[in-house]
Amino acid sequence: MPIPATSGSLGRSLLRDDVYTRLRDAIVDGTFAPGENLKDGDLAEWLGVSRTPVREALLRLAESGLIVARPGRSTAVAELEEDAVRDARDVVAAMHALAARTAVPALSEEHLDRMRDANARFRAALAAEDAVAAVAADDDFHDVLVRASGNDALVAVLDRYSPVLRRAEVLRFVSLDRFTSLERHEQLIAVCAARDADAASALVFRTWHSLPVPGGGSGG
Structure with a gap:
């Protein structure tokens, strides 16, 4: 192009x-x-x-x-290669799990409202089959916990490895399983509201680790 x-x-x-x-x-x-x-x-x-x-x-x-x-x-x-996506996925999933475990106990209602707003935009993007808008809303949704963790090193690692996954996400959100992430978002909001850090961390890890790898299927 x-x-x-x-x-x-x-x-x-x-x-x-x-x-x-x-x-x-x-x-x-x-x-x-x-x-x-x-x-x-x-x-x-x-x-x-x-x-x-x-x-x-x-x-x-x-x-x-x-x-x-x-x-x-x-x-x-670069081509979207199986090994690169798998490696990035594993690192990103671990970092988001850490962010959730750290952030959830101290979340405010404002944090939860930002997650709800991002999820509403995510739902609308999925309904419109707008993969790019869905990825942007998904990033905003998970970024609430990442920023609330206050861990600058964690943010730097995600900035380094997340871009490779974004390319795979565009493909994922126009696939038949695109509403699975929406359900997990709703579950995550619920456990965050309950201040259950362990459940939030586990759910976030599964969400990111379920991202399909090109040519290799999902790993979670």
Whole structure:
């Protein structure tokens, strides 16, 4: 797929994180297809920025496993590989379980309301079969516990390994089992409201570890 003709320029003051987020999301939602070559000049023109933040973003994307950088040759969108998804899934599931165990005892009603709101958006996205919106709402839902944990190291690990799973999630949410996550969300809200940290941790782990691996089925 070629670089889109328009993007809505993000401006010269665009932060590095914004460039990274735009490119990451374009890979996750399929704007840039697996195997597609990415040229920093084309990407810089698309985003309306210089090449420097684009090159820095590409390095981060390579670390996250979303692109394959070949020095002196080309940079391409990575294929969705079974081993990479399985490894990321195992790490992400463990981190979310830890976040739940840490956060649940101290959750406020505001935290629970944010989870309910995100789940309502998640339900609407599933009903509309909008996989990208479903992934975004799902991220917002689980991010409540992650941020409430107050563990910056945990957040950094998730930022490193979650992008690979986001690509797999887009496929998952348009499959026949897409409503399973909705049911688990509702269960998680209930155990969080009851301040049952052990149950929340176990449920979150099963939710993330059930993510199907391309070519290998689910592991949980």
